[in-house]
Amino acid sequence: MSTATIVSLPDQSTARIPKVNFLTKENGLLSWLLTGDHKRIATLYLISITFFFFIGGALAALIRLQLLTPGAELMATDTYDKVFSMHGLIMVFFFLVPSVPATIGNFVIPIMVGAKDLALPKINLLSWYLYVIAGIMMIYTMSVGGVDTGWTFTTPLSTHYLNTHVVSAGLAVFVAGFSSIFTGLNFIVTIHKMRCPGMTWFRLPLFVWSNYAASVLMVLGTPVLAITLVLVVLERTLGIGVFDPAKGGDPLLFQHLFWFYSHPAVYIMILPGFGVISEVVSTFSRKRVFGYTAVAFSSVAIAVFGFFVWAHHMFIMGISNYSALVFSLLTMLVAVPSAIKIYNWAFTLYKGSITFETPMLYALGFMGLFTIGGLTGVFLGSTGTDIHLTETYFVVAHFHFVMVGGMLMSFLSGIHFWWPKWTGRMYPEKISQFAAVVTYIGFNLTFFPQFILGMLGMPRRYASYPPEFQVLNVFSTAGATVLGVGYLLPLLYLTWSLKYGAIAGENPWQATGLEWQIQSPPLTENFAETPIMDHEAYDYDWLERKQASEVASV
Amino acid sequence: MSDSTTIANAAVAEAGHPHHGEHPPFQRHHFESVVQQFDAANFAMWLFLLTEVMFFGGLFMSYLIMRNWYYPAFVEGSHFLSIFWGTSNTAVLITSSFTVAMGVWCAETRRKKGLILCLILTFILGLMFLGIKGIEWHAEWVEYHVPGLHFSAETFLNPASAPEVYKEYHDKPLSLGMANKTELYFFLYFAMTGMHALHMVVGIGILAYIIFRAWAGAYTTGHVTFVENFGLYWHFVDIIWIFLYPLLYLISRHQ
Amino acid sequence: MIEGTHEHKDETEEQIHIVSPRIYILIGATLLILTGTTAAVSFVELGPFNVVVALAIAVIKAMLVVLFFMHLRYSPRLTKLTAISGIFIFLGLISMTLADYISRAWGRW
Amino acid sequence: MNYISPVLWQFISRWLHDFPLFPPEASTIAPQADALFFFMVLVSLVGLTVVVLLIVGFSLLYHKRRHPHAVQIEGSTLLEATWTIIPLGLFLIIFVWGALVYFRIYTPPANAMNIYVVGKQWMWKVEHPGGQHEIDALHVPTGRAVQLTIISQDVFHSFSIPAFRVKREAIPGRYTTVWFQATRPGTYHLFCTQYCGTNHSHMTGDIVVMTPEDYRKWLQGSTSGASLAQDGERLFASLSCNACHNTQPDARGPNLVGVYGSQLTLSSGQTVTVDDAFLRQTILNPSQGATQGYATIMPTYQGQISEEGVIALVEYIKNLSTDYRLQQTLNTTEIPPEIEGKATGKASAGSGEVKP
Numbered sequence A: 001m002s003t004a005t006i007v008s009l010p011d012q013s014t015a016r017i018p019k020v021n022f023l024t025k026e027n028g029l030l031s032w033l034l035t036g037d038h039k040r041i042a043t044l045y046l047i048s049i050t051f052f053f054f055i056g057g058a059l060a061a062l063i064r065l066q067l068l069t070p071g072a073e074l075m076a077t078d079t080y081d082k083v084f085s086m087h088g089l090i091m092v093f094f095f096l097v098p099s100v101p102a103t104i105g106n107f108v109i110p111i112m113v114g115a116k117d118l119a120l121p122k123i124n125l126l127s128w129y130l131y132v133i134a135g136i137m138m139i140y141t142m143s144v145g146g147v148d149t150g151w152t153f154t155t156p157l158s159t160h161y162l163n164t165h166v167v168s169a170g171l172a173v174f175v176a177g178f179s180s181i182f183t184g185l186n187f188i189v190t191i192h193k194m195r196c197p198g199m200t201w202f203r204l205p206l207f208v209w210s211n212y213a214a215s216v217l218m219v220l221g222t223p224v225l226a227i228t229l230v231l232v233v234l235e236r237t238l239g240i241g242v243f244d245p246a247k248g249g250d251p252l253l254f255q256h257l258f259w260f261y262s263h264p265a266v267y268i269m270i271l272p273g274f275g276v277i278s279e280v281v282s283t284f285s286r287k288r289v290f291g292y293t294a295v296a297f298s299s300v301a302i303a304v305f306g307f308f309v310w311a312h313h314m315f316i317m318g319i320s321n322y323s324a325l326v327f328s329l330l331t332m333l334v335a336v337p338s339a340i341k342i343y344n345w346a347f348t349l350y351k352g353s354i355t356f357e358t359p360m361l362y363a364l365g366f367m368g369l370f371t372i373g374g375l376t377g378v379f380l381g382s383t384g385t386d387i388h389l390t391e392t393y394f395v396v397a398h399f400h401f402v403m404v405g406g407m408l409m410s411f412l413s414g415i416h417f418w419w420p421k422w423t424g425r426m427y428p429e430k431i432s433q434f435a436a437v438v439t440y441i442g443f444n445l446t447f448f449p450q451f452i453l454g455m456l457g458m459p460r461r462y463a464s465y466p467p468e469f470q471v472l473n474v475f476s477t478a479g480a481t482v483l484g485v486g487y488l489l490p491l492l493y494l495t496w497s498l499k500y501g502a503i504a505g506e507n508p509w510q511a512t513g514l515e516w517q518i519q520s521p522p523l524t525e526n527f528a529e530t531p532i533m534d535h536e537a538y539d540y541d542w543l544e545r546k547q548a549s550e551v552a553s554v
Numbered sequence B: 001m002s003d004s005t006t007i008a009n010a011a012v013a014e015a016g017h018p019h020h021g022e023h024p025p026f027q028r029h030h031f032e033s034v035v036q037q038f039d040a041a042n043f044a045m046w047l048f049l050l051t052e053v054m055f056f057g058g059l060f061m062s063y064l065i066m067r068n069w070y071y072p073a074f075v076e077g078s079h080f081l082s083i084f085w086g087t088s089n090t091a092v093l094i095t096s097s098f099t100v101a102m103g104v105w106c107a108e109t110r111r112k113k114g115l116i117l118c119l120i121l122t123f124i125l126g127l128m129f130l131g132i133k134g135i136e137w138h139a140e141w142v143e144y145h146v147p148g149l150h151f152s153a154e155t156f157l158n159p160a161s162a163p164e165v166y167k168e169y170h171d172k173p174l175s176l177g178m179a180n181k182t183e184l185y186f187f188l189y190f191a192m193t194g195m196h197a198l199h200m201v202v203g204i205g206i207l208a209y210i211i212f213r214a215w216a217g218a219y220t221t222g223h224v225t226f227v228e229n230f231g232l233y234w235h236f237v238d239i240i241w242i243f244l245y246p247l248l249y250l251i252s253r254h255q
Numbered sequence C: 001m002i003e004g005t006h007e008h009k010d011e012t013e014e015q016i017h018i019v020s021p022r023i024y025i026l027i028g029a030t031l032l033i034l035t036g037t038t039a040a041v042s043f044v045e046l047g048p049f050n051v052v053v054a055l056a057i058a059v060i061k062a063m064l065v066v067l068f069f070m071h072l073r074y075s076p077r078l079t080k081l082t083a084i085s086g087i088f089i090f091l092g093l094i095s096m097t098l099a100d101y102i103s104r105a106w107g108r109w
Numbered sequence D: 001m002n003y004i005s006p007v008l009w010q011f012i013s014r015w016l017h018d019f020p021l022f023p024p025e026a027s028t029i030a031p032q033a034d035a036l037f038f039f040m041v042l043v044s045l046v047g048l049t050v051v052v053l054l055i056v057g058f059s060l061l062y063h064k065r066r067h068p069h070a071v072q073i074e075g076s077t078l079l080e081a082t083w084t085i086i087p088l089g090l091f092l093i094i095f096v097w098g099a100l101v102y103f104r105i106y107t108p109p110a111n112a113m114n115i116y117v118v119g120k121q122w123m124w125k126v127e128h129p130g131g132q133h134e135i136d137a138l139h140v141p142t143g144r145a146v147q148l149t150i151i152s153q154d155v156f157h158s159f160s161i162p163a164f165r166v167k168r169e170a171i172p173g174r175y176t177t178v179w180f181q182a183t184r185p186g187t188y189h190l191f192c193t194q195y196c197g198t199n200h201s202h203m204t205g206d207i208v209v210m211t212p213e214d215y216r217k218w219l220q221g222s223t224s225g226a227s228l229a230q231d232g233e234r235l236f237a238s239l240s241c242n243a244c245h246n247t248q249p250d251a252r253g254p255n256l257v258g259v260y261g262s263q264l265t266l267s268s269g270q271t272v273t274v275d276d277a278f279l280r281q282t283i284l285n286p287s288q289g290a291t292q293g294y295a296t297i298m299p300t301y302q303g304q305i306s307e308e309g310v311i312a313l314v315e316y317i318k319n320l321s322t323d324y325r326l327q328q329t330l331n332t333t334e335i336p337p338e339i340e341g342k343a344t345g346k347a348s349a350g351s352g353e354v355k356p
């Protein structure tokens, strides 16, 4: 074992993947489609969201190709409108919202709390089926011609002026919303009711805390989106006017209702990612997360405050100036807990013993990129500058920094981190580190120029643009190809590793979470017998003692 | 709390301690105990009701804002609802809530006959509610008050078209602009009562299943979770109506 | 292991309370009476208080249903917190949105 | 180079010659907004640098090779407080500063010259008080506060002038306002920044800032003969508003002279200040703001007058400071509007469309 890594794999010549595990327990398609096992459902989710990610990514590639030149050369404007709308819808509702919670969260949360499964396995399966139904509806929408409302369904455009497939897209998102509600509900119940003996709230890994916070947002926020979409659909089909100014309705009401969900939704998207970062940073610096309680409570604070800032998406839309003021102030408050987290992670490194395996590289990338993304969010949260920057590429850059640079990075970090547990095999470390660096470079090249574009005033959702913006757009497109490579690589080597990867053993990273103390891949019931939590989270001394005693007893 | 007793311990005692292999048949494998299972399901149901609160919340908010904007239209619109039917329906629903509560009690105390009786009563009351709602909707249809499908603001412009209403409430006809806004009132009326009725329909469907299972004795062996949760759902739907009733029917009798 | 299980169960063990039918009958009757009251009151001219009274009665009725029919009164603190947090967020939605509408310049209010 | 790849050549030459990294500052508010912007860039750089320094520094110092055994530390309340309070403080400064700029941008000065803007899929129509009409362009003088009263005829649009750092949503059914004072003559971009359907990206135009003299010349050169208020006056007559709103003692409607800016008591007991939005609202939906002491007999004009028509009426009523004009209007009522329209040129036809 070299000193530059903490990876400790079992002796490859004798090691075997355990014969009985959740993957091999039962065979056949039906055993997967009717499973109640959270780990299998997580696997199903992983496959489905990866599928949607690459659809969304292909659409992103089309966007970037179109924007290579100032004119609308590649596609007609209405095609472009559909492309970015589908890109946004798919990426948000079919990839990012379920990304970490429904895959990694589903896989590890029950194990982390020491339970055999989520509290409601059938609901968990139902949630996946809802996701699939929603996905099929989305694909249907796309194949019959798509939708061009943007992911925000802005009324009265979506209700009265477009003749694309708003209804089926809206219903798809509606169904996907319920899928996410059920996931969140299941997590909350599990975390409250299924903790093993000794697992007090403050012994929970921070991943559980942040998923808990995100779940609260899912449960309370998503239904508002659901009813809003129902109203949009009814308005389109029956022509009633709650959102239609011509009939006396109020389009701003739609904005209020939509953002009441969609702002909390951005925290649904980022909070689980925060959780991943806590786990990874702690593991690879061999240290308990600095300020555990502060990090835990900042998640909760984000969840609570996150509900009351939604109108910062409407600063120029004619809300009253006074409420703009209030929402701007609350936006500033909600930004602080994120800052707390970032600095706590940074200080987790302090006096640690740091190594740089792939998950850690992604996590460090996350910290840099999310800081930029978050701070530019503050630019937008400040009413005065938002006037200039809103609806420009500055916003596009902001949310790609937090969503792609933040959440996608942490998703990849988490996938690389738990992959050995999930499959029992390692991926090739050098290639994966390379991929992480490529992603980082590609990302910055793609999205940093967009900040400048936004400052220059280039509006978003433009199929064509004035020629003086071309240079920066070319950079951005070039970056996107690099980024695309960065995302394709993991797909390839992770698939490769399924068969050829080195056997990972129980605890390749020597991490402390309960999930690392069981075989990989785990048994269907996770634990042979109910575990008892007798130490704090991230207790590396405990781990050392445990391993020492195991060696001694062998 | 002299009126309540505790059965949890009894249930556990009867079901046996959770040694392996000795679980009662209804205990799912991943729970440590029946109590844990019950707790989890109960909590989950409450969380689900929370999402329902927010779901209806969006409608309530739209109603609130539109009512304040188009006050006369909303007042006038609500004058065309029948307080008689509305009140009867409230009574029906409250009674059904009561019968469900009694049903849950029967299940807890393992009275199979009582349980089935209560559930069937609830079922009938539920259908009755929908029936009354149907009568009202039919009346609205006849009066051209179904927005989007069958709507005309004529009645609000012309007292002669609905003399009883105008006489009873001493109304003046609305101006044309305001009369058109009654469509919004009726839309929200249909959206809210419709969404509520949809919940009733789902509830009645589940109820049918529960009656069927109760017949087989599924809920009188100490495993009351499902009935209990259904009860919560039914009460929640009742609560929504408790708010819809004054908002739609009552508060506009006087301007 | 098994000993540990028992110990821990004591903290999460919540008990199902059986509310007696007497209470149910009482509450059911009260609800019906309140329904009658609110209908009757709506025929009396009270100015703006018609709305206040109607909503107050509705709130009382809802409370009764939640507390007794839904056993919230006998439920663990967690369930109570759940119910309260739902109401809190709902009121947040309403109040902050209305605040915007009310403070608009000529806000059709 | 040119031989190898014309595209590449074009790209590189553009990079070298025409590569803006910062938009022009062409209004009085622009430097103020930019000052805040740069302050935030500074704050962000400091915050980011601290984060990066910590990460890089610790990574180097405590690499496993150099520091094989981690020292467990629980946390530090002092540090925790530091990185709560400092960012909070900075964010609050940003908030206050931002709010100041925001209120400045959205509170027009009293003496601003008012220009109406109507957005519709996919063009901007601009109506100057002098009766000049523009499409997808806006001419303004330097050195004068200009207020825009914006409305949309269909969906949300957004009137954005990056060089001025101002932007305002055009909302269907409601006036919004924004103001600016241009400082540098030139031609700047006008964008529609709110996604509004297929040709959203074509809903662009030019903001032409001119010196006051040039502007005066332009005004004279492009006038259509009738001012906006005159268009309104004509509409006022052709829609027979003056059948009720005249100065006769037995008039069925209130006298509109000097009503703009005054306080009205509504039949609901509320008092409102009569502004553009109120005028528009009462014309389209009279019953909603019925004035005390009058019956709600005024018909609704919703769907009968185009937004431009409403704007013309509003402008007319705003300028009714004596009843002289009203009297004049009464005298012209007899003349059918078509003939009027022909007599004074095409302008009135454009603004006063009366839908059948």
Ligand code: HEA
Binding pocket: A152, A266, A267, A269, A270, A312, A313, A331, A332, A334, A335, A336, A338, A339, A342, A343, A370, A371, A372, A373, A374, A375, A376, A377, A378, A380, A381, A382, A386, A389, A390, A391, A395, A398, A399, A402, A403, A406, A407, D043, D044, D046, D047, D048, D051, D086, D087, D090
């Ligand atoms: C994962 C998703 C995500 C996340 C986490 C965030 C986080 C934040 N967002 Fe973002 N946002 C989006 C996704 C996200 N956003 C999306 C998708 C949109 C566009 C929607 C659309 O219109 O299509 C958007 C749009 C958006 C707007 C509207 C812009 C507009 O349309 O005009 C605003 C305005 O306030 C905003 C603000 C913020 C703020 C203040 C945060 C904060 O939570 C950020 C907090 C983080 C930090 C502040 C960084 C860490 C801080 C430090 C390290 C401290 C630095 C030190 C010092 C200052 C000393 N966002």
Ligand code: HEA
Binding pocket: A053, A054, A055, A056, A057, A058, A060, A061, A062, A063, A064, A084, A085, A087, A088, A089, A091, A092, A095, A096, A149, A150, A151, A152, A396, A400, A403, A404, A408, A446, A459, A460, A461, A462, A463, A476, A480, A483, A484, A485, A487, A488
């Ligand atoms: C999770 C969220 C998420 C993610 C991951 C991404 C990923 C990317 N996005 Fe996306 N984006 C959004 C969410 C997201 N986006 C949202 C919400 C909007 C707003 C939509 C709206 O306005 O309504 C938006 C809008 C948006 C725009 C603005 C469009 C406009 O306003 O006109 C742009 C422009 O550059 C863009 C680019 C990209 C790029 C280059 C990536 C890259 O990170 C993607 C890289 C991945 C790949 C390149 C895929 C891998 C490679 C292949 C699959 C190879 C196959 C490819 C081909 C055969 C071509 N996005």
Ligand code: CUA
Binding pocket: D119, D120, D121, D122, D156, D157, D158, D192, D193, D194, D195, D196, D197, D199, D200, D201, D203
């Ligand atoms: Cu008009 Cu975009």
Ligand SMILES: [Cu+2]
Binding pocket: A262, A263, A266, A309, A310, A312, A313
């Ligand atoms: Cu937001």
